Amino acid sequence: MTRSPATPLPPPKARRRLRETAALTQTQLADRVGVTPGTVRAWESGRTTPRGRKREAYAKLLKTLAEEETARQARQEQEEQAKRNQEREQKQAQAQKQDQEAPREPELKPEPEPEPKPEPVALTPAQAFDALYAFSAPALVRQTFLLTGRREQARESVERAFQAAWERWPEVARDRDPVGWVRATAYEYALSPWQRLRPRHRHPEPPPADPGDRTLLNTLLRLPPRHRRTLVLYDGVGLDLPETAAETEASTPATANRLLRAREAVAGRLPALADPQVLHRRLAELASNERLRAAEPPTVRRGGERRARFWTRAAIAFTVALIGTTALTVRTAPTHYEPPVSPGQAVRGVPQRVAPGALSDEELELRQKLRDQLQDGPERLSPRLE
Template sequence: MKQTNRQKPRCTGEVTARPAKVPSAAASAPATGNAPGNAPDGAPGDAPDGAPAAASGSAPLTPAQAFDALYAFCAPALVRQAYLLTGRPERARQAVEQAFQLAWQRWPEVARDRDPAGWVRATAYDCALSPWYRFRPRNRVPDPPPDPADRALLHALMTLPPSYRRTLVLYDGVGLDLPETAAETEASTPATANRLMRARQTVAGQLPELADPAELHRRLVRLGAAERLSAARPTVVRTVEERRTRFWTRSAIAFTVTIIGATTLTLRTAPTHYVAPVSPGHAVQGVPPQAAMGPLSQHELTLRAKLRGETASGPERLVPDPR
């Protein structure tokens, strides 16, 4: 496949947004400390259009300011890109908000990343294409655009496998080159090229006018901009994640205390030695009855009368009779 050199922004208001550099808010973000951490020393890097930057010589941005700058710079475009992947505005917003919540939770890691916008974009794509969303009833109902042409293009995108759809959006929608698309989709470059070709063929088979990649790119941008898509405010995203983190932290502490208390109670009340259980009584069968003494014979009666007739201290008891 012939690869063209395209320099399209990634994270501006359009689907094609791609900054030439990482926003200064993320570049100057803290990399250590609690989530988000302490800001490092040094001046922030150059910021592209639309990304706020700290003035030269001023103090670096705080973690919240850096996160808010990255969110304001990338969230609108990511919602439009996620819409191309899902076809549902609400699901696209949820995916982007979840991705930024994870970014705020792991802000030291994101701040150290060479491309924070790419980190958030990859996470948002994973959340948008997650199969767990299909179990939510409101995500099962499609929400097609009103324009017939956009509706046909969205239907063609939804017929693609998730990996093919992601590759097509990254290459023809966002404007990444083939190696970057392969790295973000965790596939080899030949496999990514094959996915891209098959995705284009599938879309062109349903919409022949989109056989030209330039026209396909223009239609993808128009489809992403057609819907009125908006993301929540960055403070809301940060607050939700902080509340969730506190809830799970307290739940983990309460669960640990419960386990420790139950273990302590068991150790104090459990027996220290083994006592064999007493088996219940039962009737014994097959034992013969005890025999009673029968009547005495004539010899035994004579002997008993002789013993009773003699004295207890007679000579027969002192000297044995030889007879």
């Protein structure tokens, strides 16, 4: 039984545009599909992709919204065309009326046409990527340092995130919040549990010089990763609660619960940071006091391209080796089964074969008795009176 292919979906930006054009909120669309508003935010931001029945319902709803938008645009174009035709006719009628009523005036010299304004120069993909990296990379490195407490790991996480963005640059460039896309990727890489298995993670880095910064960093690192990420996004970066929930792929109530628990844990060890404004200022100071530098944009782009070429060549080599191994196995494999012949082995200590000897008188008598009974049958027993 074959499975039908999944229904195609428009890009995340087009999904958001169709919903906004139809004047629907994320909550209303979530009710129509049967999911939570946080799931709709994750679909529209491209963090997750719908599957199964939810995907079919979501695709059908988006198709309906697209058809309604097309019909609406067609009506608007017809109305605008009719309005332009009406205005043109009115202007022609007014011009004819003015020509008939007004006296003829001396001809005036035509005024020189204004010079056209120079069009903005379009940036190449590499220039746009370099501009995005130069604008957001230093701040992202400082924010990632608050999550990991490791300077080199924070820098590497941001570089890997930008390399992933360069591989998917057409999608990231059209995203409404490209910095958020890179930030979410960097946070996922920095908080991956596989980081603990790296040899570099076994060697601790020198803590901050200031005792207050050191205490605050240790308090942050004691929080669970989800609570720590929520606290950094809300109180450190300054996102609002729905945006924080969408980036962490959680519902708004769950995100609010994580934020409250993280604030309680921080305030339990540092009572002076119970005020959210003070906590925001201290997080900014902690990230700014560390001298964290990001690599140059061309270096990051070239590193991503080298990594992509390496994995592509590795995949090709693995595929070629697999094909060669399969062909060799098919070539050398036997066409039928032949049981193996066991090697000969000398057997020692086996007793000689001995024939049966002559029967004794008792054995001969017993044999004769058995033969007579089998031929005549056993004696019949009859009842007797006693």
